[in-house]
Amino acid sequence: MSENNNIIKLENITKTYVMGENKLDALKGISYTIKRGAMIAIMGPSGSGKSTLMNVIGCLDKPTSGTYYLENELVSKLDKNRLAGIRNKRIGFVFQNFNLLARTSALENVELPLVYSNVSAKETRERAQKALQQVGLKGREDHKTNQLSGGEKQRVAIARALVNHPSLILADEPTGNLDTKTGIDIMEVFKSLHEKSGITVVLVTHDPEVTVYAEKVIHLRDGLIENEKRRET
């Protein structure tokens, strides 16, 4: 049994939010396995639990019950600080609204994950420059984030996600705040990263245009996986 080929293994994951007397079951028992090097999309209407699922996969949140193995390590029981370490080393996030630090240069934004890792200042700079180059922003290192266009901002965010060589990139509506053409450009960046370095990419979206780039699409509805389609490319 080659367990080693699984990057994500979810077993019966549930997540229940308790607000006063009301209970909201956001996830009602998700079991799913994602192979290393996959590029998959999670779709679903709002309220389907896709954001919650992404938070759990991204180690930002812990499931109420169930087990989650990331690269064969049981992470669903780890404490906050250990989860921070996992996010730092193994996961790169790309958000819909970019989430870059304001009034800070592109380079410094990309350096951020390395600041919380044990990397020397010199290496931090070199790796951040290389990551910016990878996403096609060479020469833009010293631009402040508010001087960049939406597409450039998202490229900076992708460079930040890449810089610590994670095994998984989680993108939450990465094209949601971009026009169609820029959105396609950004998706091409993901595609080329995935093809060149074999990095696993999980996209959360409700845009069918985005799912074109995924090998598999999972549909979520009411906290459960509705169906799973393999795209023929």
Added chain:
Amino acid sequence: MKILRTIKVALKALGRNKMRTFLTALGIIIGVGAVIAMVSIGQGAKEEVEARFSEMGTNLLFVRPGSRQFRGRHGGGGSYDTLTEEDAKALVENSDLIQYVSPNVNTRTQVIYANKNWNTSIYGVGHHYPLIRNWEIDEGVFFSESQVRSGQKVCVLGSEVNNNLFEGMYSIGQVIRIKKIPFRVIGTMKSKGASGWFSQDDVIFIPYTTAQTRLVGIDHVQSIDVSAVNGKVTAEAQEHIEEILRIRHKIAPGAEDDFNVRDMADIQEGASEATQVLTILLGGIASISLLVGGIGIMNIMLVSVTERIREIGVRMSVGARERDILLQFLIEAIVLSLMGGLLGIVLGVGSSRLISQFAGMETSVSMGSILLAFLFAGSVGIFFGFYPARKASKLDPIDALRYE
């Protein structure tokens, strides 16, 4: 996350809002400045007092009668009348550590010259008194040993009495009336200045023998001023005095002395302590403003945390641990207060200079007070920065990322 990098991040964050940073630090600047300036005033007063005392001579000793006990009741200090001029003479004769002595008989009365009168202290002293007190004669002479021995009616005026009675006229050779008894003025003393509330120059010196017989009507002396040969042997000289007087007064071993000996150091210590209290009081009041400055820092740091919730969320999502966020905001607060501390030192030193320049007060800025104020500023930063920093570090990354 390394400390140096965290400091850099903090400096950058503070640099983004310079006006606010400055205004926040202003509380600390004023607080530290006030502490340093106030303490420098207290220290200056202390040093001035100490200088006055050493001017008077560090080799001084004072012998006063002890308190008399009668059927279990204590009288006040000085209620014994067992000190005599013979005691004074015996001190010089029997100890090689004692240089000069002056028996004292003091009173206070009205003095009259022509149509002017003045109420002042009359000090009956020995002829060595100016040498003991390091006090120079301005004009004329001080009375001699023979004038003392024969109890002559001569006097030497302190500069204030001289000014008040003669108003610039030449006083030597004139006759003034002390308790209606005529005294010839033979000299005037140089001004010693005021010490505290009373002027040392408001005094008339006469031979103690004259004071005993003509003015007070006693045959003992009220106190004896003694000068040791130098300032280093006062402790031993004190032992000598005690030994000699116990023998002369026939005090049994173990019994209580009927006199007290104090040296200048004792008295100086008392005065220094008083000014020390002043320093602490001034410093204490000033540190309240430092405290208020600290609260200002806490306030701004709380605002800053709220403003930067998104930033905290982003940092957490890329792997910042609770500790990293705590440290970032804590260091920001510390950097803020230490910068305030540094500027406050400049302000404090500057204003203490100005105070001594324009208010004519002695001030003294000590390295200790600078260090203390700076460390205090740092701890204010830690203390008041901790709560906002902890609040930031306890944020949930998902909530922080979604915060609008």
